[in-house]
Amino acid sequence: MGRLLSRIICVSRSRASRSRFVSPNGYSPFRDPGHVSRVSGSGFLRAPWFLGGAKSFSSETDRRESIEYDVVIVGAGPAGLSAAIRLKHLCRERDFDLSVCVVEKGPQVGAHVLSGNVFEPRALNELLPDWRNEEAPVDVPVSSDKFWYLTKDRAFALPCPFDNRGNYVISLSQLTRWMGVKAEELGVEIYPGFAAGEVLYDSNDNVVGIGTNDMGISKDGSKKETFQHGVELKGKLTLLAEGCRGSLSEKIISKYNLRGKVQAQHQTYALGIKEVWEIDENKHEPGAVLHTLGWPLDHKTYGGSFLYHMKDRQVSIGLVIALNYQNPYLNPYEEFQKFKQHPAIKSLLEGGTVIQYGARTLNEGGFQSIPYPVFPGGALVGCSAGFLNVPKIKGTHTAMKSGMLAAEAAFSVLSEGSSIEVYWDFLRQSWIWEELKKARNYRPAFEYGLLPGLAISGLEHYLFKGRLPFTLKHGKPDHEATNEAKLHTPIEYPRADGILSFDVAMSLHRSNTNHEHDQPAHLRLRDPTIPELVNLTVYAGPESRYCPARVYEYVPDAKGELKLQINAQNCLHCKACDIKDPKQNIEWTVPEGGGGPGYSVM
């Protein structure tokens, strides 16, 4: 018989005074130096706790309910769900039950999942070997693989560097939803609509779980009629599976110096902007895969496009731009709209309709940027750590595998008392490591420009295959790479034609994005004066250009001076601003759960 560990629902009664009071359940609210405030993340402009904050919720946080699980997972994406499923499989195999809870900020599982996606089923084969007989939405095998270099009017076919035989064109949002169903069948508890706003620590600075955001707080920080406290989800182990640039994950990485521990480099990123179109039957080839380089991007800007044919006449099309671009006038969204006007692309889309739109950042740091993924009380899985294989442009299979390995480590911790640090060993002994190590020198080679990058990549691909004895380094962090505006001229982008190209408002409508409007803005400025003083004057307000949701706008105030306006309700949760803001002044925090985009076929 398995040993069933029951959940205890209790009310924690820590008195949140500003003294070093340690609450009965063992943790002290104000010890953490990393600004992980005990008062939940939603509420008011960030102010140090000792100044009292704009509104005082301190006295209220002590009445949150506390619910205990063996494992708490933040994020119901491919990595988080793989971990949950693997855990439950191990429980069944070894007859030792564990309670697993997954919280997800999106309104349903898959709502915040966006990816190309040409899927390598390697991890899925290990996790759920019978997936073919269980109606997994992985049913369009890759039928062709093309690679073009584009100029403004022409397309030149290049030898295809990818090998996608055995892979499938999928909608990752759909696959994630299917995985969610599988996880629930195994007894995993999944709670969409709940945002993990803070990490919970004990008096020894170990992570003991997460706290969900309070809900029903109005724009000025006061409680609305519908106010509800968040809850504390305590886990013997906490796995953070928030995807690229996870808000809690970044805090944990910085707090425990997880990159320093293994001399990892900083993470580098790209922004992907994507649409799903329904095109003419006679233009549709299920499984066709196309990647392009070159136009509309210049030789200093790393990036390219993708066009994948799914089923039901649907195609995924998108443009990915590395966020270390230098020109502050670059507008990734407009570049994507421009891209669709290329004659070779236009002909495919004409006569079709757009079904959905979205955007998300992705990791490009690869092997060099992998942090030590273990912290006291938990681990990082998936893109929160960063296992995307950049030359393959695939991160789903490694994210899933990392979730599975974390589950195996977690199981041994909870059933045999080993240390969670075995996760690091499992990672380094797995195919993730071997694969990412082999792929490590492609992306950094592009620091020297497009042509040298292509040349070195060619050598790597055909000759060296990762066996060179050195590892190339990344350039500056993305936010430092932006040049001052005076070194560049503004780019004139063509107006949207409403047929192939669209304005942001129209695209946003197609992302099904929505947030409860009467809530504090979840995009926080560490210093409220910097946007007008620095961003605008030195860099011409780049956030008003790279944000794919038009969240940031400089509008004239009553005196005619330009002021930053934050339209937080539009946010697609892509995290580009958190990454690219030159002074790292913008902090993306998680808004009230259930908001954000509503992707279903992305």
Place this chain on the structure above:
Amino acid sequence: MKIMVAVKRVVDYAVKIRVKPDKTGVETQNVKMSMNPFCEIALEEALRIRESGLASEVVAVSVGPAQCVDTLRTGLAMGADRGIHVEFKDGLNPLSVAKVLRALVEAEKPGLLILGKQAIDDDCNQTGQMLAGLLKWPQGTFASKVTLDKEKRVATVDREVDGGIETVLLDLPAVITTDLRLNQPRYATLPNIMKAKSKVIKKYTPEDLNVEIKSDLEVLQVTEPPKRKAGVVVSSVNELIDKLKNEARVI
């Protein structure tokens, strides 16, 4: 007194809907579904009445496919005491739903029925009224305020009508349908969602209730509204009259 609330599972209000390529309806595959916003308001009102001591139990009912259970679970998480699911796959219409609800009313004997004024997918605004007619109960529709008097067994309902607000006094049992300004529905909290898993949802089929679901209407086609054409600027009154007479043919 028992209150019965009917809730409908519809396409989530934030989703951009599109018509299926075969024009038989709206695409609902892979689309997020939620409880109809007006039904949320109805449930919230029922919960507030119970919390004020004027009712003893709130029962949530949903008629539809198997996934309606998810909608009922949300209702239970908000605070309903138990749920009833009448399973029926496809082809419901307001009159059939009203007949099903009438059968349930005969089984459950509630003192008050609260429904949303209309569903956001079909915008029919018929079920509550038809149900009241079948039961021969008084109805207070488009409610923006509801006050119960338990002793006198009446409900005072402010109705939002075109001319303003109309106040009606209904003898209980009655049917009330809710409008937007009635209340702000509460969030279903995580602990309540967890507790709701153990609340009971009773299952019926229309046959169990001796109701035949049929429709006298057949949907021929569903299309998007025609795209709005650009306007034309005319340069003189004569040109305007000419266009109105000869092109638009309205004079």
